[in-house]
Amino acid sequence: MPGATLSGVGKSFGAVTLFDGLDLSAGDGEFVVLVGPSGCGKSTLLRLIAGLDRPDSGEIRIGERQVDRLPPGERGVAMVFQSYALYPQMTVAQNIAFPLRMAGRPKRELDESVRRTCELLGLSELMDRRPAELSGGQRQRVAIGRAIVREPDVFLFDEPLSNLDANLRAQMRREFAELHARLRATTIYVTHDQAEAMALADRIVLMRDGRIEQQGTPEDLYCRPATLFAAEFFGQPPINRLPGRILRADTRRTEIAIGDGESIVLGPLTGGGPARDDVVVAIRPEALTARPDGGTIALAPRAVAFVEWFGGERHAQLGTGDTALVWRTAGDRLIATGESITLHVAPAKVHLFDDEGRAVPHTALPNL
Amino acid sequence: MTAGRAITALAALFAAITLAPLLWMVSVSLMQPGEAGQFPPPLIPADPTLANYHELFAAQGMGVFLGNSLLVSTLATLLALLFTLPAGYAFAKLRFRGRTATVQTLLALLLIPGQIGMLPLFLELKAIGLVNSYAGVLIPWLAGIIGIFLVRQYALSIPDELLEAARIDGASEWDMFRHVVLPILRPAIATLALFVFLGSWNDFMWPLIVLSDQDLYTLPVALASLGRERAQDIELMMAGSVVTTVPVLLLFLALQRQFIGGLLAGSVKG
Numbered sequence: 001m002p003g004a005t006l007s008g009v010g011k012s013f014g015a016v017t018l019f020d021g022l023d024l025s026a027g028d029g030e031f032v033v034l035v036g037p038s039g040c041g042k043s044t045l046l047r048l049i050a051g052l053d054r055p056d057s058g059e060i061r062i063g064e065r066q067v068d069r070l071p072p073g074e075r076g077v078a079m080v081f082q083s084y085a086l087y088p089q090m091t092v093a094q095n096i097a098f099p100l101r102m103a104g105r106p107k108r109e110l111d112e113s114v115r116r117t118c119e120l121l122g123l124s125e126l127m128d129r130r131p132a133e134l135s136g137g138q139r140q141r142v143a144i145g146r147a148i149v150r151e152p153d154v155f156l157f158d159e160p161l162s163n164l165d166a167n168l169r170a171q172m173r174r175e176f177a178e179l180h181a182r183l184r185a186t187t188i189y190v191t192h193d194q195a196e197a198m199a200l201a202d203r204i205v206l207m208r209d210g211r212i213e214q215q216g217t218p219e220d221l222y223c224r225p226a227t228l229f230a231a232e233f234f235g236q237p238p239i240n241r242l243p244g245r246i247l248r249a250d251t252r253r254t255e256i257a258i259g260d261g262e263s264i265v266l267g268p269l270t271g272g273g274p275a276r277d278d279v280v281v282a283i284r285p286e287a288l289t290a291r292p293d294g295g296t297i298a299l300a301p302r303a304v305a306f307v308e309w310f311g312g313e314r315h316a317q318l319g320t321g322d323t324a325l326v327w328r329t330a331g332d333r334l335i336a337t338g339e340s341i342t343l344h345v346a347p348a349k350v351h352l353f354d355d356e357g358r359a360v361p362h363t364a365l366p367n368l
Numbered sequence: 369m370t371a372g373r374a375i376t377a378l379a380a381l382f383a384a385i386t387l388a389p390l391l392w393m394v395s396v397s398l399m400q401p402g403e404a405g406q407f408p409p410p411l412i413p414a415d416p417t418l419a420n421y422h423e424l425f426a427a428q429g430m431g432v433f434l435g436n437s438l439l440v441s442t443l444a445t446l447l448a449l450l451f452t453l454p455a456g457y458a459f460a461k462l463r464f465r466g467r468t469a470t471v472q473t474l475l476a477l478l479l480i481p482g483q484i485g486m487l488p489l490f491l492e493l494k495a496i497g498l499v500n501s502y503a504g505v506l507i508p509w510l511a512g513i514i515g516i517f518l519v520r521q522y523a524l525s526i527p528d529e530l531l532e533a534a535r536i537d538g539a540s541e542w543d544m545f546r547h548v549v550l551p552i553l554r555p556a557i558a559t560l561a562l563f564v565f566l567g568s569w570n571d572f573m574w575p576l577i578v579l580s581d582q583d584l585y586t587l588p589v590a591l592a593s594l595g596r597e598r599a600q601d602i603e604l605m606m607a608g609s610v611v612t613t614v615p616v617l618l619l620f621l622a623l624q625r626q627f628i629g630g631l632l633a634g635s636v637k638g
Contacts, residue, residue, distance in 0.1 A: 052535065072536040073536060073537065079536045085532070088551075
């Protein structure tokens with residue numbers, strides 16, 4: 001099954017340029033998740049691939065075929081919409097059969113495909129129902145059935161789980177993952193939900209203002225964010241950010257002041273270091289620990305401002321203002337409000353960003 | 369409970385007020401000639417007879433006019449659907465140059481009373497030789513502005529995603545219109561069909577202007593010309609009125625089921 005490639009795609013709406021020479025590819029059988037805040041252009045990108053919008057410039061290929069001048073129905077793509085977009089007057093079976101009917105497939109082949117698809121998605125009992133008689137999750141499955149019955153080259157998903165409640169969303173997310181594991185179809189999936197992106201993607205493409213901010217495996221984006229924007233987009237609760245200032249940077253170590261009189265020491269900066277001394281120090285809530293470990297650095301003690309308990313885990317905010325830290329720890333760790341706690345962090349888990357939000361690489365261990 | 373009963377009583381009262389003249393019309397049509405002219409006028413025929421209907425069809429040739437009316441109204445309805453449905457849908461959902469301007473112009477034209485257009489329209493039809501033909505009678509019904517707007521307003525409620533899904537599913541514009549849009553428009557189609565059928569069935573002025581051949585007369589025109597000759601025969605006139613009214617009443621009863629909305633439910637979330 002061929003992948004999809006966009007090269008040099010430009011698109012403007014009136015005076016507003018959304019994309020200016022955007023490149024993106026999804027490999028054969030790859031599950032690519034486009035993620036980003038609303039207005040970043042992820043849905044528009046999907047519509048360009050589907051053929052619902054035309055690019056002003058650039059090229060879109062599906063496999064080896066150039067498709068950007070073809071109508072949507074001839075591109076070999078299937079799309080699942082946020083609103084499901086089921087045909088209200090057709091039954092489940094008729095909805096799923098519709099693309100095959102439009103392709104002029106013979107009746108017997110059509111019935112067989114519809115039956116198999118309904119079986120695959122657990123819709124066999126519902127084939128004669130109309131969309132109005134189905135639950136949200138069932139409608140979503142019908143929409144997926146309508147997509148897979150055509151055996152398209154590329155699946156496009158536009159926020160397919162946004163209309164479902166939290167439990168159903170988690171369940172459907174697993175079903176997507178299973179389905180993808182079974183079909184191994186090239187999939188481009190748009191969402192604004194970072195958790196969905198992390199759970200489903202082979203590769204995440206993080207978008208911002210019509211540009212690709214960073215792309216890579218979920219691990220790449222979470223553990224090695226290239227920008228502060230990427231670091232803040234993933235993770236719940238979000239990454240802690242502290243204003244920092246480089247006091248000293250030499251070949252052995254880097255000393256960074258955070259807040260009043262507090263400083264941390266990291267290994268030497270690689271790649272030349274930032275242009276200015278002002279940096280952002282970012283630490284994930286789960287990277288903090290109350291127990292010192294070999295090589296961890298201690299932060300100044302902070303008083304617990306408030307605590308939230310979620311059963312399995314506990315979130316505590318320590319300190320207030322600019323230098324406050326959110327600490328995520330085990331649910332059975334007792335924390336009292338007002339208690340003063342010294343937190344530690346491994347230097348490798350400290351992310352530095354320059355004043356334009358670009359990652360400043362550093363080696364983990366200070367060479368003391 | 370009492371409130372519900374009061375509403376039922378009120379509804380029954382309104383129904384009675386509305387129905388009374390219709391029932392009296394039927395009643396009078398069954399009376400002996402001259403019976404309805406007495407004072408006070410009787411409500412129930414003393415000796416019911418179908419003589420007036422016999423007179424109407426056998427002597428006055430009402431069967432021909434009934435057929436004419438059926439033909440004209442059916443054609444008007446079919447042609448109106450044929451032109452109005454695609455037009456209303458296009459104004460709602462397709463993008464083309466001048467769409468907004470055209471819609472606004474049509475809206476503005478609604479302000480002009482139809483009677484003002486009758487003379488110029490007549491002259492135009494005369495010029496192209498359609499006077500005294502059903503083609504001439506039908507032309508004003510082909511694409512009524514109100515009908516176009518009715519369909520347009522209804523079509524506006526169709527979610528774009530539904531049409532986009534159909535496009536991706538490989539449907540041509542025509543497939544999409546036929547398989548996705550028309551089924552959703554069903555309530556609008558029923559309403560429009562009823563409007564046009566009733567309107568053309570009851571239309572008096574325009575057929576009177578366009579048709580000069582008596583054989584081509586529709587029921588209201590024929591009834592009026594009958595009235596001029598036989599104004600004293602109240603019973604005969606009422607029988608003619610029954611013949612004119614009943615078919616559209618039946619049509620309305622048959623189609624009113626179609627007015628139920630909610631046909632969109634479940635297609636998209638909401």
